[in-house]
Amino acid sequence: MPDESRSDAITFADLFAGIGGFAAALSAMGAKHAYAVEIDKHAAAVYQANWQHPALGDVTKDANDNAVTVPAHDVITGGFPCQPFSKSGAQRGMDEVRGTLFWNIEKIVRERKPTLICLENVRNLAGPRHRHEWQVIIEHLRNAGYQVAEQSAVFSPHLIAPQFGGSPQVRERVFITATLVPEGMVMDPDPEPVALPEHALMHREWNLIEDLPMDKSATIPGTEISPDERTWIDHWEQMVAFMRAWRANQARLTGEPPRRLPGHPVWTDAWVNSKAAREHLLDGAPAWKADFLRKNFDLYDGIREFLGAKDLDKWLREVREFPESRRKLEWQAQDAQSMWDCVISLRPSGLRVKRPTHLPALVAITQTPIIGPIGRKLSAREAARLQGLPDNFTFGDQRDALTYKQMGNGVNVGVVNQVLKAHCERDKDLLLATERGRAIYEMVSGAAENPKSAIAAHLERLDSPTVSSAAAAN
Template structure:
């Protein structure tokens, strides 16, 4: 029996474990080339997609070599090294020496019909405006229609029926369409294309998501469990949250970071002040050379401690807050959990800047294992399998016997499948008139049925379907 012919061919650069592959394969595409320099990620990719991408793009696409075959869609979640700002070079020449130059070289030689680039949000920020402009100018110089205004998306902003996931993971996408020769004089090309927008603009992630829908203990592993020290830190700050709720008569904790070490400044200044009013802390002098944001946080912390010092001092002494049991980073709390009554009811991150607590609706972006989210109600970290769900991968996705740390790393570096699926769909819709010059590729993508809707832990497709 002959297999159905692929609707288009795509290449998967900086492929990771295959987030782009999952989305484009669901559209009926065939991967004709993939490359990934991380050996463990390449093994995971090969295990699930039947193609070993292990290699180096700089060896496959340069001035002398072009090992990347012909294709219709180019996908790349590329690292972004800074481009030089010296001299008068522009476009591809200025990008030389960066990994984007290798992408540009492929585009120059192979001329894919659609280009999809993905990167961290900061690429579209003011500090990287030069790099952004070089990327846009390079694509335009090679004959592509591309919006200069950035398009930033996150899976938690997509409703579940569109493949959204409860993970705040903002990424910038650059999508471009090759201008067919027959369209080069089309007057519509004189206008700047609109930036992409994704469906579900009325979706409220704070009300719509419940992280519990994506969790189950069947895939829990020992590495997810909390250490005795971690439980101590959470128990201590959990009591602090509840005590302060009573102390502040039902008002939630302030939104600025609470720095317990700064409270010692108030105590010491109070002790030194011989004219002090008994039991009334004095606000210490702040170094005027400190950054304004730090001075602001210090003032707020001093005032907070001054207002509640009796309760805070008793709590700190009870838990040994200023002993070796609490590293400096665990003497800080960033409360972003609104009215959540207990710390154990939140989702937590152990960060260098402190313990960050959020409401248990959607998770922060997946990062390295040392900052893997802790789900308070489950009293453990999210499991590797659960992180895969948050990236839109099914429970059939196979990590083999690799270390959990490798899976966490791969998920933290990955791209969300549902976001990619929708970005491509919306790009094709926006440029439908232009893609008519490239055959049926645009129509085949527009007519595809979404196959990345969320599935319950037992694998049953939830009853969500997009409209339109």
């Protein structure tokens, strides 16, 4: 176990700290806080309760053109705001105010010269639409004296084996890791991106319920399926049965194996019979949408012929009473026999149905998935497990909605742990050339492959107080 009482312990600055995903990984390794900042008061309250370090604040007030008041530190981390780069946002990049927060990071880096940098963002930051912003970030870090790969390094917890901190969540994030080049040494102008070792990767299919693990109880408060949600799912379950029977009938007629259920989005608003109505829907539609519309016309015709107009129209009359987003289905569950055997996400694009292997990325906007085999939604504690946090991590008495939001905004701890290990191995020669770099390398390389037990032990030693009702109030 690392000696956290040593005065020469590695220190870290935790920017845009959230509830402390980076803090969890680094504290478990034995690093100590030098600084933490989080602008959201609810997340900051959870952070302070668990790590016993204040976090509420605004980095733009601590690092700006006038001064940098962030204290010296060895490692700087931060999942800087992703909205300017996210596919769900306007994607204005550095033209948007929040997109300029990298400049505050750079001011700290140039002033304090931490040995190691580890930043995280949505994968889209490294995508073609933000090629300029990506290049600016890389070039500025290099100009500040850091070795950093130009090629992006993208990681997801579902690709990492559970014994190495992985979890059943598809959460692709890009990591920017950099090492300060010691005086007298020359940086590699084109280093390889950080990559995880083969033995740490997941080589089997996840079992969400067993691997997370999920609580088997269907009666956890706050996870109930509402009557409306159950109505929507049960009604679509009828259509899944209709489509499966239709496919089986086609197979009998052709003598071929039954085809899978349609993989394209099913849009019942496009299930119209008249030529004029179809032409109206196609008028002005972009190519991708026109393709999906035509597939829906064909699907409607096939089911109508098999089922009969009367029965299909009865089903359609009911579904058209649903909200617009509940009149759509995205079947991504391959050969699953029932929606209730699957994970169901109620999204703006419709009911998305997947096999219960792993979950899509948790998001800050509450879209809590329904776990069909258990008959309830994912609990807040299970969401924390997906992000690699142990069960003694406290959220106090705050509303579950805040916890889900914080998990959606958070960084996966197991991924951070493995990224730091892989980075230190890649830049081992640079790190071993200085005293602080050597200490960082020894700390990270000697840390547990799966940090969850070490995090739990660290929290137990801190004897974290409960988040106060006032601090975490709605």
